Amino acid sequence: MTTSHTLGPVLDTTRAPERARVVEPLLPDLLLTQQHHMCPGCGEPIAVRGFLEALTELGVAPRSIGVAGIGCYTSFSSTMDVDLVQALHGRAPSLATGVKRMRPDAVVFTLQGDGDMVNEGLQEVIHTAARGEKVTCILLNNGVFGETGGHMTATSVIGQRTKSSLDGRDAEYHGYPILIGDLIARLEGAAYVARGSVHNAGAVARTKKMFRRAFESQIRGEGFSFVEVLTMCPTGWFIPTGEGPGYMTETLGEVHVMGELKVDGHVRTTEELHAENVARQAEVEAQLAAGGVRE
């Protein structure tokens, strides 16, 4: 079977699009300018920027320690100006446990992809959450192994085309995706669980708030906190870069529903989150009609 695509114009990434305007200082405190290896249109750097800014804003930058898993974001380990321990696939939550037990005053977070966390390291993140370990695990979920070139992971949704499910993920043949955020929210040791996204400016702002709340929860010593971020991987999805955000909300976003899954001990269902998102959308549209959105 062969498929052919008409490739769109090559995006010029050397300068900002005309409509872009500066809303934040260009370089967050904890990010160093250095070459990186991310593809244009990748959602991961936006998420990384989000939690680095949250750490700075909370004033905990000089006592934060990260543990990075293996994935495309690993190339950011030299760019993030944060003390960092490099782990293998799946192991980051265990390493973070050791770090936190020896440095209880540090703000400890992990950075993992879905292949890393939900495939190879599922039991580690589950147990770390169940133990109520006072660390924050951050999941960059794009539904594929981006670094290897776009293979199916445990979070790939039904129908999703990947290099190892070329005709789309088939439940009969490949099984069902794991909604990791929902799973973790039900664990007693998890204090704060949220699922954000980086597909548009509003989502980015909302996700940054989630990072802040997760770190605040850790600082208050409430237990395990978890932020899942749906990110674009146009390369691994085999779609034109510009279609990334739309593809993401239509596929991953429909199944891994965004919102705060657990706050103050209250677990929200998918239906509740849906309703919340619809209401939020209506509110934003009303604000837009009235002249603009304030976030």
Place this chain on the structure above:
Amino acid sequence: MTATTTAGPRAERTLMEGSEALVRAAIAADCKFFAGYPMTPFTEVLEHFARLLPDVGGACVNAESELEAVGMAWGALATGARAATGSTGQGLSLMQESFSEITLAELPLVIFNMARGQQDYYQATRGGGHGDYRHIVLAPHDITEGVQLVQLAFHLADKWRNPVLIYGDYLLAHTQEAVAVEPIPYPSLPAKDWAVDGTASGSGHSRGVTPLGVAKHGQRAFGQEGRAQYAASKIPFMEREVRVETAYLDDAETVIVAFGTPSKFVRYAIGRLREAGHKIGMVRPITLWPFPYEVVRDAARGANVVGSFELCAGQMIDDVRIGVAGQAPVEFLGGVSTDGSGFGVGRLLDVDVIEERILAVHTGKPLGIIPGTDAFHYELAAHQQEATP
């Protein structure tokens, strides 16, 4: 090259189970973190750490599996704390992936293997993980020596920024001895300026502990290959840490090589044979890696035969052969020896059996099969089948 000596001034001794003594030795060496998953005969090491570490401001996590245990120790080590994990050979098999990476990341892990016999020799000395790596392996022959070697392990791990493994067994973990656990003073080591504590975050010079060779800002980038090369370049230097004990070698016609707790039984048997006039000597590697090749080479010079006694199908015998370098025939006189429960304390730890086998090697007689072992039953079953018309 040194042999361990008994601790200096006699301190008050207490009758103590080996597991507890080893754990107290680790704490005397300032171990602050331990994580493990219970498995016989290692379980009590975990129990004693769980009981004793919180009292000294440390933490012991009852991990959900060996994978998590080694990961937790990895994280604790990255902060500069002295940390350890352990298991029985089976559990260490699960940890191998992390051992490889921890070695590449140059973290000073101490590993307790309370093995079910001596069948983990290859695993301990050759590893089972990916990449070029070596771990210093210390094999105490009793609890008193174990107390010293555990403290040495923490020192060597920090000195070389490389994992060190304690090769113990059922007897070391579960028997009792009157021991005194006192901190051994070692020369001070450079501060761990590589460790992460979070304070460098946001300074432009944040630190990274990594097996990948990805450098933080201002650090030299190794790249994966360079990282591996750097870690491997320490091996020839670590080889100087060889430790060995010898006995009755001066006039020995037969040399027996044995390690760990069984070596104490072997030594006793050789003592009895010496009294009966047999010129038998002994080499006991205290470090299984680096292996005392030179000592074995010197001992083999002039000997008629060299025997390798080990409770497995013959693994150390490879190292014995390398050491002997063809100067004398090398005979294997150990074997897989298990009791009914399978923990490696079977007939081959019977001094009479050991004596008989050493004598057979010494006098050039066939070793024969040990009654009561599986091999014996297989042979018996085969004969029974033959007799059937």
